[in-house]
Amino acid sequence: MTAISAATQDQPRVVLSARGLGKDFGGFTAVNNVDLDVEHARIHALIGPNGAGKTTVFNLLTKFLQPTRGKITLQGTDITRTPPDKVARMGLVRSFQISAVFPHLTVRENVKVALQRPNGLATQFWLPLSALDRLDARANELIDGLGLAPYRDHRAADLSYGRKRVLEIATTLALDPEVLLLDEPMAGMGQEDVQMVARIIRDVATERAVLMVEHNLNVVADICDHVTVLQRGEIIAQGDYATVSSDPRVRTAYMGTDA
């Protein structure tokens, strides 16, 4: 590799960006003046105490809520007024947790159903065998890549909680997103599942950007490259975990003290 191409690879590439983002609900400002840059091949955490505005920021970025103020760009394109389905097709995909998985279908069937969406195959009544073969190959690739191979023919309902989350991530990856938004991916999990899902998120992020809301600060410290801390709708700190966790404002926000 030449020095120039190595340098280019090391350059952070911003794929999702927000400037001056704000949301008012009636007279109440839930999010104010949020600037955010989410980079390719990085895991970015959005943290903050309850009611800080994390979910609202997620809803604004994915366009489930219309911003009151500010601008959002995805790969350089202004998406501030773009509807959510179009934003998803442009590569910004949000995980919808287990509800996106059909419990009575097997792991393989769930992934194939998800794969038919981006390919537009679902609208066809029957498919040439070659198309089905391609679908099978891609489904197997996703299943193997996420460590679900031993459970390929298990019904989703019979999977452990952690593996259901992994299957849900697999169905999201079927859309081949450039930016993956995960809302509390570790919620309700035991330690073993947390470690498995953390490993998978790290793998997933080698080829795309991940933005996640996460309450488990051990996970954030472990796998996140960049952390944005919100409090009362505003950013109070940004940087790597070591930087934000030693920030007195963050300590006060979490503990009620900076001691």
Ligand SMILES: Nc1ncnc2c1ncn2[C@@H]1O[C@H](COP(=O)(O)OP(=O)(O)OP(=O)(O)O)[C@@H](O)[C@H]1O
């Ligand atoms: N649709 C709405 N109408 C009015 N207020 C809202 C609405 N959605 C959120 N809020 C308020 O905005 C603030 C931020 O809420 P949000 O759910 O974004 O916080 P959060 O950081 O995700 O909290 P948690 O960690 O508890 O999920 C809260 O005070 C909440 O009550």
